[in-house]
Amino acid sequence: MTMNELSRQEILLQRLEEENFDQVRSMLASFHPSEIADLLESLPGKSRRLLWELVDREIEGDVLSDVQDAVRAGLLEQMQPREVAEVTKDLDTDDAADILQDLPEAVIDSVLLSMDAQNRERIASALSYPEDTAGGLMDIDVVSVRADVSLDVVARYLRQLGQVPEHTDSLIVVDRENRYLGLLSLAGVLVNKPEDSVGEHMSKRAGIPADTPATGVARIFEQRDLLSAAVLDGDDKLLGRITVDDVVDVIQEKAEQTVRNMAGLGEDDMFASVLTSTRRRAAWLGVSLLTAFLAAWVIGRFEATIQQLVALAILMPIVAAMGGIAGSQTLTVAIRGLALGQISRQNAGPLILKELRVGLFNGAILATVVAVVATLWFDDQGLGIIIWLAMIINLTIAALAGAVIPLALKKLGVDPAIAGGVILITMTDVVGFMTFLGLATLFLLP
Amino acid sequence: MTMNELSRQEILLQRLEEENFDQVRSMLASFHPSEIADLLESLPGKSRRLLWELVDREIEGDVLSDVQDAVRAGLLEQMQPREVAEVTKDLDTDDAADILQDLPEAVIDSVLLSMDAQNRERIASALSYPEDTAGGLMDIDVVSVRADVSLDVVARYLRQLGQVPEHTDSLIVVDRENRYLGLLSLAGVLVNKPEDSVGEHMSKRAGIPADTPATGVARIFEQRDLLSAAVLDGDDKLLGRITVDDVVDVIQEKAEQTVRNMAGLGEDDMFASVLTSTRRRAAWLGVSLLTAFLAAWVIGRFEATIQQLVALAILMPIVAAMGGIAGSQTLTVAIRGLALGQISRQNAGPLILKELRVGLFNGAILATVVAVVATLWFDDQGLGIIIWLAMIINLTIAALAGAVIPLALKKLGVDPAIAGGVILITMTDVVGFMTFLGLATLFLLP
Numbered sequence: 096m097t098m099n100e101l102s103r104q105e106i107l108l109q110r111l112e113e114e115n116f117d118q119v120r121s122m123l124a125s126f127h128p129s130e131i132a133d134l135l136e137s138l139p140g141k142s143r144r145l146l147w148e149l150v151d152r153e154i155e156g157d158v159l160s161d162v163q164d165a166v167r168a169g170l171l172e173q174m175q176p177r178e179v180a181e182v183t184k185d186l187d188t189d190d191a192a193d194i195l196q197d198l199p200e201a202v203i204d205s206v207l208l209s210m211d212a213q214n215r216e217r218i219a220s221a222l223s224y225p226e227d228t229a230g231g232l233m234d235i236d237v238v239s240v241r242a243d244v245s246l247d248v249v250a251r252y253l254r255q256l257g258q259v260p261e262h263t264d265s266l267i268v269v270d271r272e273n274r275y276l277g278l279l280s281l282a283g284v285l286v287n288k289p290e291d292s293v294g295e296h297m298s299k300r301a302g303i304p305a306d307t308p309a310t311g312v313a314r315i316f317e318q319r320d321l322l323s324a325a326v327l328d329g330d331d332k333l334l335g336r337i338t339v340d341d342v343v344d345v346i347q348e349k350a351e352q353t354v355r356n357m358a359g360l361g362e363d364d365m366f367a368s369v370l371t372s373t374r375r376r377a378a379w380l381g382v383s384l385l386t387a388f389l390a391a392w393v394i395g396r397f398e399a400t401i402q403q404l405v406a407l408a409i410l411m412p413i414v415a416a417m418g419g420i421a422g423s424q425t426l427t428v429a430i431r432g433l434a435l436g437q438i439s440r441q442n443a444g445p446l447i448l449k450e451l452r453v454g455l456f457n458g459a460i461l462a463t464v465v466a467v468v469a470t471l472w473f474d475d476q477g478l479g480i481i482i483w484l485a486m487i488i489n490l491t492i493a494a495l496a497g498a499v500i501p502l503a504l505k506k507l508g509v510d511p512a513i514a515g516g517v518i519l520i521t522m523t524d525v526v527g528f529m530t531f532l533g534l535a536t537l538f539l540l541p
Numbered sequence: 542m543t544m545n546e547l548s549r550q551e552i553l554l555q556r557l558e559e560e561n562f563d564q565v566r567s568m569l570a571s572f573h574p575s576e577i578a579d580l581l582e583s584l585p586g587k588s589r590r591l592l593w594e595l596v597d598r599e600i601e602g603d604v605l606s607d608v609q610d611a612v613r614a615g616l617l618e619q620m621q622p623r624e625v626a627e628v629t630k631d632l633d634t635d636d637a638a639d640i641l642q643d644l645p646e647a648v649i650d651s652v653l654l655s656m657d658a659q660n661r662e663r664i665a666s667a668l669s670y671p672e673d674t675a676g677g678l679m680d681i682d683v684v685s686v687r688a689d690v691s692l693d694v695v696a697r698y699l700r701q702l703g704q705v706p707e708h709t710d711s712l713i714v715v716d717r718e719n720r721y722l723g724l725l726s727l728a729g730v731l732v733n734k735p736e737d738s739v740g741e742h743m744s745k746r747a748g749i750p751a752d753t754p755a756t757g758v759a760r761i762f763e764q765r766d767l768l769s770a771a772v773l774d775g776d777d778k779l780l781g782r783i784t785v786d787d788v789v790d791v792i793q794e795k796a797e798q799t800v801r802n803m804a805g806l807g808e809d810d811m812f813a814s815v816l817t818s819t820r821r822r823a824a825w826l827g828v829s830l831l832t833a834f835l836a837a838w839v840i841g842r843f844e845a846t847i848q849q850l851v852a853l854a855i856l857m858p859i860v861a862a863m864g865g866i867a868g869s870q871t872l873t874v875a876i877r878g879l880a881l882g883q884i885s886r887q888n889a890g891p892l893i894l895k896e897l898r899v900g901l902f903n904g905a906i907l908a909t910v911v912a913v914v915a916t917l918w919f920d921d922q923g924l925g926i927i928i929w930l931a932m933i934i935n936l937t938i939a940a941l942a943g944a945v946i947p948l949a950l951k952k953l954g955v956d957p958a959i960a961g962g963v964i965l966i967t968m969t970d971v972v973g974f975m976t977f978l979g980l981a982t983l984f985l986l987p
Contacts, residue, residue, distance in 0.1 A: 104885070105885060105886065105887060108885070108887045108888075109887070112887075127764055127765055129763070129764040129765065129766070130764055133764065133881075133882070133883060136883055137878075137883040137884065137885065137888050138888065139888065139891040139892075139895065161764075250731060253728075253731040253732050254731065254732055254733075254734075256732060257732055258728075258732055259728045259731075259732060261766075262710075262766070262768060263728055264708075264710045264727070264768065281710070281727040281728055281731060282699075282704075282705045282709055282727055284731060285696060285699040285700065285705075285727060285730060285731065286699050286700055286702060286703055286704055286705060287700075288700075316789070317575070317789055317790075317793065318573055318575040318576055318579065318607075319573055319575065320575070320707075320708070320786040322708060322710065322768060322785065322786075339768065339785050339786075339789070340766040340768075340785075342789075343762070343763055343785070343788075343789060343792065344763075346789065346792055346793055346796075347763065347792055347796070350792075350793070350796025350797070350799075350800075351796070351877065353796075353800060354796075354799060354800060354803070354873060354877060355873065355877070357800070357803075357873075358869055358870050358872075358873035359866075359870060360870055360873060360874065365874060365877075365878050365883060365884075365892065366888075366891070366892070366895065369895060369898045369899055369902065370902075372895070372899045373899050373902040373903055376867075376870050376899065376903060377903060377906065379866070379870070380863070380866060380867060380870075380903055380907060383862070383863065383866045384859075384863060384907060384910065384911070387858065387859040387862045387863060388859065388914065390858055390859075390862075391855050391856055391858060391859055394854065394855045394858070395855045395918075398851050398852075398855065401847070401851050401854050402848070402851050405844050405847050405848050405854075406844075408840065408847050408851075408854035408857075409837050409840045409841045409844065410837055411854075412833065412836055412837060412840070412858060412861070412970070413830075413833040413834065413836075413837055415858070416829070416833045416836075416970075417826070417829065417830060417833060420805075420825070420826060420829045421822075421826060423804055424804050424805060424806055424822050424825070424826075426804075427800060427801065427803075427804035427806060428806065428811055430800075431797065431800060431801070431811075432583075432811050435579075436579070437579060437582055437583040437811060438583065438811075439550070439551060439554070439583065440551065441551060441554045441555070441558070442554075442583050442584065442585065442812075445585040445812070446585075446811065446812070449585065449812065449815060449818070452815040453815055453818045453819050453822065456815065456816075456819040457819055457822060457823060457826055460823065461826060461830060464830065465830070468834065472841075524858070524862075
C-alpha cells in the first residue's frame, strides 16, 4: 500500500515537472488533503507555489490545516484575506483559528470582517485561547445531552440532527446550567435499553480545563487512551471538546521539536529558502563558535607545554570528544525523562547517582583503553597515566553535568533541549582540555 | 489538573518511601493503569519492584501493556508463567501478544499452556504476526455487519450484544465471505433512517494489509485522521482492527527511538541497572573512540608542523567542531525528512543543493569571523587565510555529508539515526584536521 502511494505521488510530481497541469489537477482529486499537505512540505519553493495554485479551492482549508506552521505561512502569503475567509469557513473552529493565528494582526481582522457574523463569533472565541492550550485545541461544535432524558429520546434527537460533527464517538452530558457531568458513548446509546436514562450509562470522566497546556492534554489522552474529552471553563461549564486527531498532531509536533531543538534548528521547513534556513541556524552556530573559542583559549594557556610535548596536541581531542559523547547520552536520558514528566523531586537524586555510576564505569573502561594505546604509541608511561586520569575526571563530570544541566534549565524555565547540548559541550571541552593539559604541565614537563 | 496529579504521585511515592504499604495500596486504587505505568518507569530498581508488588492483580495486565518494553521485561521476571497467563487473559489480543513477545520462548509456551483453549488460540494467532506490523497491532475482537441489512437490524443486533469492544467508533462491513467492504460509523447508525441499508451509509475506506509496517500504519492514521481501521489478509478478508490509541503509542515510541538512537542509547529504561546502561552505551562509545583515534592519527601526521607552529594546535579544534555542528543540523533535517517519508527521488537533489548552499553561506560567515580573530590573536595573516579556507571547505563538506549520509544509509537499510552521527563526525574531524594542518604545512612553514 505504502509502495503504491509513493509511486502515485512520484507520478504526480513528474507531471508537475512536465508542466502537465491538467493532469496534475485531475490526479490531485484522488489525494487526501493531508497527503497534499505532505507533498507541499516535500517540495522546494517554486514547485510548492505551483502545486498550491493547482489545489482545488474546496479542500484548500483542509490542506492548510494539515500543513506545518512554517510551510503554511508561505502558502498564506499567496492568498487574499477574502480567500482565506472563504477556505476556512467550513473548517472545525480549532483548525480555522490555528490557521488565522499565523497571519499578521491586521490581516486577521480583515479575514474576520469578510466572514458572516456566526462564523466570526465562533472563530473569535477560539482565537481568545492561546494556540497551545486545551482552549486552542478544542472544537466548539459538540453535541450535548442532559442526564435525565432517556436513551430513546437521545436516539430520536440524533436522527433529527441528521449528522454529528466529525469524530464524534461520545455525546457530552451537561446539567441545566451547561455544567459538565460526563460522557455518553454512542455505543452506549445503541447497546443499552432505550428506556434507560443518560445518567445511568454516562462515564464520569474528568473534563479538561481550557487553560491546560497542550502537552498536558496529550499526556491525559495518552494515559487514559481517550478518543475525545470535554473542555471546561473555570466554573466547569462546557466550552467544547478535543478529539484525539488533534492530540496526535500535538504529540508528533512535540517529539519533532525536541529533535529540532537538540540540533539547534529552531522551527524548520525542509525547503525553507536558503536565507531563512541560514538565518535560523546561525544563532546556534554563533553560540557554538563562542564555546569553541573558549576551548581554544583554554588550550592557548598551555602553549608552552604543547610546544615541549606535541603528543598532547594529538591526544587532547580524544579526551574532550569522549567526554562530550558520554555526557550527551546522559543529557538525552534526562531531557526525555523531563519531557515525559517522569522526573520529580523524589527520583532526581537516584537518577543523578545512577548516571554518575554509569559515567564512572564507562569512563574507567575508555580511559584504560586510551591510556594503553597512548603509552604504546608515544612510548611514554607518564603520558598514559595522565590521560587515564584526565579521562576519568572528564567522563565523571560529563555524566554529572548531563544529568544536572537539564534539571537546572527546567527550573529556570529554559527548554533543556535547546540550551542543554551547548552548555554540556562547553563544559566537557573546557574540563577535558584543562585537566589533560594541566596535569601534563604539572607532572610531565621537566 | 496536572499540578494536582503531580502532587498525588509525589504523595504516593513518599508513602512508599515510608513503607506505609496499606496507604500506598489504597491510593493506587485511584490511579489509572497508565499512570501507574508512568510511576513504575520513573522509579529506580528496588522501589519499582516494591511498588509492583503492591499493584492490584486485577489491573496488572493493563499496567503491563502500558509500560515501556525495557521496564516490562524487568517486571515480568518477577512473575510466574501462571500469573502472566492470569493477568493477560482479559486484555485486548494485541496487548496480550505484545506482553508475551517480551518473554523467553520457553516461558511463552508455558504461559499459553496455562490459558484456556479460546484465549490460547486468540493469542497464538496474534503472535503469528511481527510486533511492529499491522497484524501485530491489531485487535481481533471486532463487530462486523453485512452491507445488505438495514440499520434497524444493526441497532437490534447491537442491543442484543449488550456491549461492544472498547474504542469502537465504527462497525466493519463485510460480505458473505468475510471480505472487507467498508466502515459504518456508530453515528451513521444513529442519525440515518432505520430502514436504510448499511451499504448506503458505509464509507469505502481502504483497509490495511496485515503486513504493513507499524510506521506505515501510523502515517495512514495521521494523514486520514482515522479513529480505527480494518486489517486484512492477502485476500481482503477481515482479520481484525487497529484503533488510534495503539497508533498513538507507535508514534510516541518512534519519535523517542529517533532521539535515543541519535544519542546512541539504544533501547533504554531511565532506571535500568547501572550495568545494563553501561553495557548498552558502551558499543556507541567504543565506535566513537575509534573515530577519535582516527582523528588523533590524522593530527599525528602533522606532528612536525604543530611543533613549529603551536597556534595550529590551539585553533584546530574550532575547525573540526564547527564542521561537526553545522553538519549535524543538516543531518537532523535529512533524518527527520526520511522518517516522515518526505524525501523521495524527486526532491533529494534539490534538498542536497539547498543544504549545500546553507552550508556555504554559514561557512563563509563563520570562517570570516574565525579568520579575523585568528589573525588578530596570533598576529599572523597567513594563519587567518589558511583557517578561512579550511573552514569553508570543512563546512561545505559537512553540509554535503549531512544530507548524503542518511540517504545512503537508508538505501543500505541501516537506520540513519543510529549510524549517521558517528560517520558525520568522523568525516568532519578528519577533513577539518587534514585541511587545516595540511594547508598550513604547504603554505605556512618556512
